[in-house]
Amino acid sequence: MRSAVLLLCCVGLFAAFIQPKTPAPVDTRLYEMRVYYSPEGKQPDLMARFRNHTMRIFEKHGMTNVGYFVPQHKPDSCLIYFLSYPNRAARDSSWKAFGSDPEWKKVSSESEKNGRIVSKVISKFFHTTDFSPQLQIDQKGNRVFQLRTYKTTPYNLPLLLARFRNHTTKLFEKHGMTNLVYWTEDNTDNILMYLLTQKSKEAGEAAFKAFREDPEWVSVRTASEKLANGSLTESVTSVYLVPTDFSPLK
Structure with missing residues (x-):
């Protein structure tokens, strides 16, 4: 009997702790975090490509540019940026169109005349939580x-x-x-x-x-x-x- 009472108390405590509050409207978009590493001395070329061309071509193909950042402690170590899309199917379709875009192919080729400007790419996908602003x-x-x-x-x-x-x-x-x-x-x-x-x-x-x-x-x-x-x-x-x-x- 005493064990049953203790179990009920624990269950009650757990329920009280995790009881959600009325959630705000949830952002259902898919977010992608991409991290680009450049060979030594090439990050300025990568930045110029994004500034002058890539972001605009992303938007052309239905991607939303959210934010572009560098680490404060070592700004030349990598570029970290976030994009958003309506869903994963839209994301894949947008990237396929972007990759085959003649303008992008020309920009990519011209920016790498003196060597590659991206050595490594990390990509991860996220959805907002129910409590996120x-x-x-x-x-x-x-x-x-x-x-x-x-x-x-x-x-x-x-x-x-x-x-x-x-x-x-x-x-x-x-x-x-x-x-x-x-x-x-x-x-x-x-x-x-x-x-x-x-x-x-x-x-x-x-x-x-x-x-x-x-x-x-x-x-x-x-x-x-x-x-x-x-x-x-x-x-x-x-x-x-x-x-x-x-x-x-x-």
């Missing part, structure tokens, strides 16, 4: 973007999403951080990726310090880890990004 592609300027990626421990993505939905995003705002967008990676069950904006990297680091020391956050984290019988995350990566001069999102 609607992504506004605007140019406010005077801010940096923080890209954070969480890999959860086995089976704990739902608990992590619940913690963000019901608590974390509000605590971020409390400490001066702006929630921009939250995504889960397609075809995985353990990745949450999101973008925050802050006035500067220093301001962001100070805000996270205050957040981590907030008694409310400590209580929330403790309660969620009790339900999971341990940490919800296996790894967390954070990169501060600076928008390029041609980025639609700044």
Whole structure:
């Protein structure tokens, strides 16, 4: 009898923690993050190609340019950018048309007369979470973007999403951080990726310090880890990004 009562109490606690609030309208578009690495000394050529040609040809074929960034700590290491599409079929159709476009073929050939300007490409696909703000592609300027990626421990993505939905995003705002967008990676069950904006990297680091020391956050984290019988995350990566001069999102 006592065991049954304890079980019911645990179930009640779990339900209370993950109970979703009324969700905002969900952005159903498919997002793609692409990371381009260039041979040494070739990144300026890659940037020029995007600035002068590639973005316009993307739009011509139905792709939406969201944002283009470089890592703040090492801006010449890679180009990170985001596109969006109505769905995966539209994405594949757009890229097929882009790849066979005579204008693109000419631009690509001319830009690589002195050697390849892209040495490696990474591509990943995402959908927005039910608690994500609607992504506004605007140019406010005077801010940096923080890209954070969480890999959860086995089976704990739902608990992590619940913690963000019901608590974390509000605590971020409390400490001066702006929630921009939250995504889960397609075809995985353990990745949450999101973008925050802050006035500067220093301001962001100070805000996270205050957040981590907030008694409310400590209580929330403790309660969620009790339900999971341990940490919800296996790894967390954070990169501060600076928008390029041609980025639609700044």
